[in-house]
Amino acid sequence: MRSFGVVIVIIALAIPAYWFAQLAPNRDAEALFSQYLGVTALVAMGLSQLLATRMAVLEPIFGGLDRIYVLHKWLGVGAIVAILLHDTIDADMEALGRQTGLMEFAETLGEISLYGILILGVLTIATWVPYQFWRLTHKFMGAFFVLSALHFIFIGKPFDLGDPLAVYVLAICAVGTLSYLYTLVPFGVLQGRAAYEVASVDKTGDTVAISLKPLRGGISHRAGQFAFVSFVVPGKSEVHPFTISAAPNADKTIRFTAKALGDYTRSLGELAVGMRARVSRAYGHFQSSKRGSCDVWIGAGIGITPFLAWSGRRDLVPRPTHLFYCVQSKSNAVGLDELEAAAAADPNLTLHVVDSTVSGRLTADQISDAIGGVGKGVNAHFCGPTPMRKALKDGLVAKGMRRSAFHYEEFEIRSDLGLRKFSGWLIARGVRRFSKTASS
Ligand SMILES: Cc1cc2nc3c(=O)[nH]c(=O)nc-3n(C[C@H](O)[C@H](O)[C@H](O)COP(=O)(O)OP(=O)(O)OC[C@H]3O[C@@H](n4cnc5c(N)ncnc54)[C@H](O)[C@@H]3O)c2cc1C
Known part of the structure; x- marks a missing residue:
C-alpha cells in the first residue's frame, strides 16, 4: 500500500475533528463525541465506496488493486466500530441544541443502516460464507451507506448543512453514493472490457492454463499484473481475477x-478452443525491483503465476535472480518446463524447485545458503500462502534484508480479520492455563 494514499485517508478522517473541536465549548461532550464518531464512520464508508470502484486513477495513489481492497476492508471495519460506538454512546440530541421536524424519520434511517451494515459486515468477515453469495449481499452495503447519509442530513446537529463541516461530509457522501452507483454497473460496461477467444487449454494436475487471443485490440499489461475475466459460456460467466x-x-x-x-x-478445464471471453484492463503493481544486487522470487503453488510472466522477460532479470518454486510434487508443478527453459536461456536466472515432500518447506536459511547470504542489497518478491509469507519475511529480515525490500501479491480479495487465528490462540492459552491449574 502506498503511504501517500494512507496519509490522504488519515487526513480525510481527521478533518472533521478540527470543526468538532471548535464546537466543543458549551456543548455536551458525550453527544458531540457520538456525532463525531457518526461523521467519521460516514467519511470512512464514503472513501471505502470510492476504493471499491477499481478506477484506474486509484492505483497510482493507493498501490495495486489487491492492496486497495485491503484498505477498503479496514475502512469498512473502522466504520463499523465507529457506528457501534456512535450508537452505544447514545447521544442526547437535545443537548446538542438543534432539532429538526424529521428526527424520528432520521433515527429510523439510522437504525436500519446500523443493523444492515452490521449484518453485512459479519458476512464479510465470515469467510466461510460462499464468495458469490457474499458478493451479492455486499452490494447492499452501499445502499445502507446512502441511508446513513440521509440519517446525517435529517438528524439534529449543532451545525447547519451549509457549514463547512456539513459541506465536507456531504461532499464525501456524494462521492460515496456516485461510487456505489458506479459499482452497480455490470462488469466492463463503464471501464471497458476486451473480447477474447480461447486459443488453447492445457491441464497440469489440478491446474489449467488458458491462452486467449484478442478478437480486436486486446488489453495492454505489464508482466505480473492481473485481470478480471468472464467467459461467455453458460455457467462460466462469473467474473474472477487471475494473474496474466x-x-x-x-x-x-x-x-x-x-x-x-x-x-x-x-x-475451467471444460473450456474449449474458440469459446469467447471478456477481459478487464490489467490491474496491480507487483513489479520486479529496479535496484539491488540480487533478487529472490518465491512462488508457492499457484503463486508461481506472476513469475511465469516475469521470467519470460529478460529485461526483468537484470541481475542475479533466484526463483524458488515451492511445489507439493514435481508432477503437479505447472509451467516447470517453461521456467527451466527460461533459466537455461538466461545466465542471470537460477531456478530452485523446492519439492516439499522431498526437502520440506522452504526456509530463510535455505534461501540464504542458496544465494550466498542475505544482505541489504537483496530484494524478495513473494506470491503464495500468508503464513508462509510471514515466516519467510521475518526470517529474511532477521538475516539482514530490509523489511521494505520484501514485496508480495495478495491473492485474496476478501480476507477475514484473523479472528479464527486469534480465537485459536485464546483457546490454546485457556487450555494451557486450565491444564496447569488442574495439575498443580
Ligand atoms: C490479484 C489476484 C490474482 C489471482 N491470480 C490467480 C492465479 O493466477 N491463478 C489462480 O488459480 N488463482 C488466482 N487468484 C485466485 C482466484 O481468483 C480464486 O482462486 C478464484 O476466484 C476462486 O474461485 P472458485 O469459485 O473456483 O473458488 P471458491 O472456492 O468459490 O473460492 C475460493 C476463494 O477464492 C476467492 N474468490 C472466489 N470467487 C472470486 C471472485 N469472483 N473474485 C475474487 N475472488 C474470488 C474467495 O476468496 C474464495 O474464498 C487470484 C486472486 C487475486 C485477488
Missing part, C-alpha cells in the same frame, strides 16, 4: 493459469 501468467507480447495473446480451488476454477 505470460509476459506481454506483440500479438496481445494473454494466458491465465488457474488452480481448481472451487466450483468455478474446477469448471
Whole structure:
C-alpha cells in the first residue's frame, strides 16, 4: 500500500475533528463525541465506496488493486466500530441544541443502516460464507451507506448543512453514493472490457492454463499484473481475477493459469478452443525491483503465476535472480518446463524447485545458503500462502534484508480479520492455563 494514499485517508478522517473541536465549548461532550464518531464512520464508508470502484486513477495513489481492497476492508471495519460506538454512546440530541421536524424519520434511517451494515459486515468477515453469495449481499452495503447519509442530513446537529463541516461530509457522501452507483454497473460496461477467444487449454494436475487471443485490440499489461475475466459460456460467466501468467507480447495473446480451488476454477478445464471471453484492463503493481544486487522470487503453488510472466522477460532479470518454486510434487508443478527453459536461456536466472515432500518447506536459511547470504542489497518478491509469507519475511529480515525490500501479491480479495487465528490462540492459552491449574 502506498503511504501517500494512507496519509490522504488519515487526513480525510481527521478533518472533521478540527470543526468538532471548535464546537466543543458549551456543548455536551458525550453527544458531540457520538456525532463525531457518526461523521467519521460516514467519511470512512464514503472513501471505502470510492476504493471499491477499481478506477484506474486509484492505483497510482493507493498501490495495486489487491492492496486497495485491503484498505477498503479496514475502512469498512473502522466504520463499523465507529457506528457501534456512535450508537452505544447514545447521544442526547437535545443537548446538542438543534432539532429538526424529521428526527424520528432520521433515527429510523439510522437504525436500519446500523443493523444492515452490521449484518453485512459479519458476512464479510465470515469467510466461510460462499464468495458469490457474499458478493451479492455486499452490494447492499452501499445502499445502507446512502441511508446513513440521509440519517446525517435529517438528524439534529449543532451545525447547519451549509457549514463547512456539513459541506465536507456531504461532499464525501456524494462521492460515496456516485461510487456505489458506479459499482452497480455490470462488469466492463463503464471501464471497458476486451473480447477474447480461447486459443488453447492445457491441464497440469489440478491446474489449467488458458491462452486467449484478442478478437480486436486486446488489453495492454505489464508482466505480473492481473485481470478480471468472464467467459461467455453458460455457467462460466462469473467474473474472477487471475494473474496474466505470460509476459506481454506483440500479438496481445494473454494466458491465465488457474488452480481448481472451487466450483468455478474446477469448471475451467471444460473450456474449449474458440469459446469467447471478456477481459478487464490489467490491474496491480507487483513489479520486479529496479535496484539491488540480487533478487529472490518465491512462488508457492499457484503463486508461481506472476513469475511465469516475469521470467519470460529478460529485461526483468537484470541481475542475479533466484526463483524458488515451492511445489507439493514435481508432477503437479505447472509451467516447470517453461521456467527451466527460461533459466537455461538466461545466465542471470537460477531456478530452485523446492519439492516439499522431498526437502520440506522452504526456509530463510535455505534461501540464504542458496544465494550466498542475505544482505541489504537483496530484494524478495513473494506470491503464495500468508503464513508462509510471514515466516519467510521475518526470517529474511532477521538475516539482514530490509523489511521494505520484501514485496508480495495478495491473492485474496476478501480476507477475514484473523479472528479464527486469534480465537485459536485464546483457546490454546485457556487450555494451557486450565491444564496447569488442574495439575498443580
Ligand atoms: C490479484 C489476484 C490474482 C489471482 N491470480 C490467480 C492465479 O493466477 N491463478 C489462480 O488459480 N488463482 C488466482 N487468484 C485466485 C482466484 O481468483 C480464486 O482462486 C478464484 O476466484 C476462486 O474461485 P472458485 O469459485 O473456483 O473458488 P471458491 O472456492 O468459490 O473460492 C475460493 C476463494 O477464492 C476467492 N474468490 C472466489 N470467487 C472470486 C471472485 N469472483 N473474485 C475474487 N475472488 C474470488 C474467495 O476468496 C474464495 O474464498 C487470484 C486472486 C487475486 C485477488
